[in-house]
Amino acid sequence: MLTDIRQVAVGSGNPVKVAAVRAVLGTLVDVAAITPVVVASGVPDQPVGDEETIRGARTRARAARAAADADLGVGLEGGIVDGPEGMRTCAWCVVVHRDGREGVGGSLAMPLPDGVAALIRAGAELGHAMDTFAATRGTKHGKGAVGILTGDRIDRQAAYEVLVTYAMAPFLTPALYAR
Numbered sequence: 001m002l003t004d005i006r007q008v009a010v011g012s013g014n015p016v017k018v019a020a021v022r023a024v025l026g027t028l029v030d031v032a033a034i035t036p037v038v039v040a041s042g043v044p045d046q047p048v049g050d051e052e053t054i055r056g057a058r059t060r061a062r063a064a065r066a067a068a069d070a071d072l073g074v075g076l077e078g079g080i081v082d083g084p085e086g087m088r089t090c091a092w093c094v095v096v097h098r099d100g101r102e103g104v105g106g107s108l109a110m111p112l113p114d115g116v117a118a119l120i121r122a123g124a125e126l127g128h129a130m131d132t133f134a135a136t137r138g139t140k141h142g143k144g145a146v147g148i149l150t151g152d153r154i155d156r157q158a159a160y161e162v163l164v165t166y167a168m169a170p171f172l173t174p175a176l177y178a179r
Helices: 015-029 051-066 115-119 126-133 146-151 154-173 173-178
Strands: 009-011 034-035 072-083 087-099 102-106
Touching: 009 015, 009 051, 015 034, 015 072, 015 154, 034 087, 051 072, 051 087, 051 102, 072 115, 072 126, 072 154, 087 115, 087 154, 102 154, 115 126, 126 146, 154 173
Parallel strands: 009 034, 009 072
Antiparallel strands: 072 087, 087 102
């Protein structure tokens, strides 16, 4: 258990992101509260590239931590990367402690269908593009593109739980990061 963490602020009101943080941190810390705090990401609604997506997650984590005066702020941001091999998803989590320590974890790199990529290149956000492409609604507040594209084998919350865990690594094994 991480004994110096009593309050966690999640930089989003998205129930999937909050549930992912709650699922991971609920097993690691004895917290008084895990509070969603709706904050701006400081990046476009559809971040492009790992760098921009990390910046959005970091901005959310810092803003939420400060707004709630929490011990820990958590930001999750999903984006896309468009490269020579096609378009893929990306997602990043940044965790910031009130003392300035930070952890960053990312993954969720999965190829997008050409039809989804075309909608995004035309200006759609990934969640809305998936809603259109898969003839569904509420993708980003539900199973996410990952759930749809993996045939419900992995949903967005489960994928985000991995990112939160990765970002917590420096807090879980601080002696290894101090070397």
